[in-house]
Amino acid sequence: MQTVFSIAVDALAYGMVLFVISIGLSVTMGLMRVVNLAHGGFAMIGGYIASYVARDLGLGYALAVVAAVVFTILIAIPIERLLYRRIYGQPELTQVLMTIGITFCIIGITNFIMGPTLKTIPLAPALQGSADIGFRTIPIHRLFAILCGLAVALGLWYAIEKTNFGIRLRASVDNAAMAAALGVRTEIVYAVSFAVAVGLAAFGGVVGSEFLPVEPYYALRYMVTFLVVVSVGGAGSIPGALAACLLLGAVDTTGRYLMPEFGEFFFYLAVIAIICIFPRGLAGRAK
Amino acid sequence: MSGDSSVSNTNSMTRLRSNFIRRDLIGIAAIIITALAGYLLFPDNLALLTRLLAIALLVLSLDLVTGYCGVATLGQAALFGSGAYAAGILSAHYGITDPLLMTLGGIVAGVVAGLVCAIVMLRAHGLPQLVLSIALVYLFHEFANKASSWTGGSDGLSGIMLDPLFGVFEFDLFGHTAYFFGVALLLIVFVLLRILVRSPFGMLCRGIKEDPVRVRALGASPHKALVKMYVISGAVAGTGGALSAISTQVVALDSLSFTQSAEALVMLVLGGTGSLFGALVGTLIFMLFEDFVSAANPFHWLTMVGALLIAVVLFAPKGLYGTAEAFLAGRKKHDGETRA
Numbered sequence: 001m002q003t004v005f006s007i008a009v010d011a012l013a014y015g016m017v018l019f020v021i022s023i024g025l026s027v028t029m030g031l032m033r034v035v036n037l038a039h040g041g042f043a044m045i046g047g048y049i050a051s052y053v054a055r056d057l058g059l060g061y062a063l064a065v066v067a068a069v070v071f072t073i074l075i076a077i078p079i080e081r082l083l084y085r086r087i088y089g090q091p092e093l094t095q096v097l098m099t100i101g102i103t104f105c106i107i108g109i110t111n112f113i114m115g116p117t118l119k120t121i122p123l124a125p126a127l128q129g130s131a132d133i134g135f136r137t138i139p140i141h142r143l144f145a146i147l148c149g150l151a152v153a154l155g156l157w158y159a160i161e162k163t164n165f166g167i168r169l170r171a172s173v174d175n176a177a178m179a180a181a182l183g184v185r186t187e188i189v190y191a192v193s194f195a196v197a198v199g200l201a202a203f204g205g206v207v208g209s210e211f212l213p214v215e216p217y218y219a220l221r222y223m224v225t226f227l228v229v230v231s232v233g234g235a236g237s238i239p240g241a242l243a244a245c246l247l248l249g250a251v252d253t254t255g256r257y258l259m260p261e262f263g264e265f266f267f268y269l270a271v272i273a274i275i276c277i278f279p280r281g282l283a284g285r286a287k
Numbered sequence: 288m289s290g291d292s293s294v295s296n297t298n299s300m301t302r303l304r305s306n307f308i309r310r311d312l313i314g315i316a317a318i319i320i321t322a323l324a325g326y327l328l329f330p331d332n333l334a335l336l337t338r339l340l341a342i343a344l345l346v347l348s349l350d351l352v353t354g355y356c357g358v359a360t361l362g363q364a365a366l367f368g369s370g371a372y373a374a375g376i377l378s379a380h381y382g383i384t385d386p387l388l389m390t391l392g393g394i395v396a397g398v399v400a401g402l403v404c405a406i407v408m409l410r411a412h413g414l415p416q417l418v419l420s421i422a423l424v425y426l427f428h429e430f431a432n433k434a435s436s437w438t439g440g441s442d443g444l445s446g447i448m449l450d451p452l453f454g455v456f457e458f459d460l461f462g463h464t465a466y467f468f469g470v471a472l473l474l475i476v477f478v479l480l481r482i483l484v485r486s487p488f489g490m491l492c493r494g495i496k497e498d499p500v501r502v503r504a505l506g507a508s509p510h511k512a513l514v515k516m517y518v519i520s521g522a523v524a525g526t527g528g529a530l531s532a533i534s535t536q537v538v539a540l541d542s543l544s545f546t547q548s549a550e551a552l553v554m555l556v557l558g559g560t561g562s563l564f565g566a567l568v569g570t571l572i573f574m575l576f577e578d579f580v581s582a583a584n585p586f587h588w589l590t591m592v593g594a595l596l597i598a599v600v601l602f603a604p605k606g607l608y609g610t611a612e613a614f615l616a617g618r619k620k621h622d623g624e625t626r627a
Contacts, residue, residue: 093556275411
């Protein structure tokens, strides 16, 4: 019972971290049709900045999170303008290559500046220790990660379903040319959603550093995980991404707890099974 | 009138064919000259050159599915690694130490792995297909890691023994025999693939890349052709894997890794997709460059490869060979026009 409960909490928290990082990828992929393998790179930049602010400057966790999000977006904007803009609408192979190239550059440059060691992000005192919820205690950080995931999901749901910008965004996802013809400035929609996506990646990279440690090859190691989650959920769908993250998080965590010697075997087996059954992802729409 | 046009048609066909054969001969000569130059210039570094030959086979096999059929995959190393493990296991566990039989074992394993990958991957298109290829290569990797009594797990498979090639040529410490064995394999594969890609079947595959719907309307089955091409690609990749197992006498887990697949794709695109020469050129440049730079600092190497990739995508989307070819063709045309 104890094991089942701790697996459930860990799986939920891990799934939520995956969700926070990859939802931005899902939205940009659904919107701009870009296979962005460099998304994990932005999460890594966020982690490095947070580590620098919290550990080396000693400025506290909250400030570290804010700094990570803001500076990562600042770094990402010129990359979007100079590089990504040229691969919108190109064949997938071109996009894969360009974004792998960006990933390699991010890894190389980050490690040149920050040094090739594992970076830790010291937690705020309020997030350390564990909380007593009556019959069990759970680590507060896990709770925090789950809450962050829920907050992001709710916030995005509200922004996309209820706001004016959300309407423009959905119109551009459905048919960018028609939306542009009706007066939606799709370029601005693209830029804003790219910035939000990168910001969420950085946020997830910091919050999730307990699960996905910030290390030199972070961008390459988890690139596949994020891509898989988006593909399983169906690009561009928030409920799909949430379902995929929780499902794959559960499969991965359970596999690691019960049969650690198999590594990620079950994770990828689940991925293959799901894609074979739902070739467009869990919430994918027919084109 | 109609007789005229058919005569000129046959004429242009023969000219086309003789042009192809000339390019075949140039290609073979180029491979032999490069191989000899490598042997004479780097006699102490034959291990690197033999590895280059094995990777060249992997990149050629990737070119068959990605360049000629348009299936983007980041999991080609699954076929390569299967070939390497099959050849290694034959020798280490079954005592089959004849290099030719081991190569055959590698080819068979590559074919089987290619069939498995084709059946799984061709169920989806676009991004899900790419993700399936990644998931497949990880699955192969984890499986090889788990089956450590067969594969040696993360320590790698060692204890590969070799008989002399044809009973005459010993595999020496300096790798002379392995090198020439590799050159011979590459030449044979190259000639066979040149014939393959211009056969009606090769043309059909190119047609599928351009427009699968139209190919289906013409009465051919894209799915069947793609599976067939995948199997052929598996045979080529398996040959490369077997060569790497024979030359190093070790099989490591990273021959089955995602990184190896991604690197192969980078080499292919660097050289130019959809051309056997492009695949070879890309491999050669990438491997030599890597050996040169990564000795200094692995992170600088990553930055350089990344910058190189971005530059190729932006400025030479056809790859180095494709761009050079287009440039030369443009000049020839230009020359012809000025002369006329």
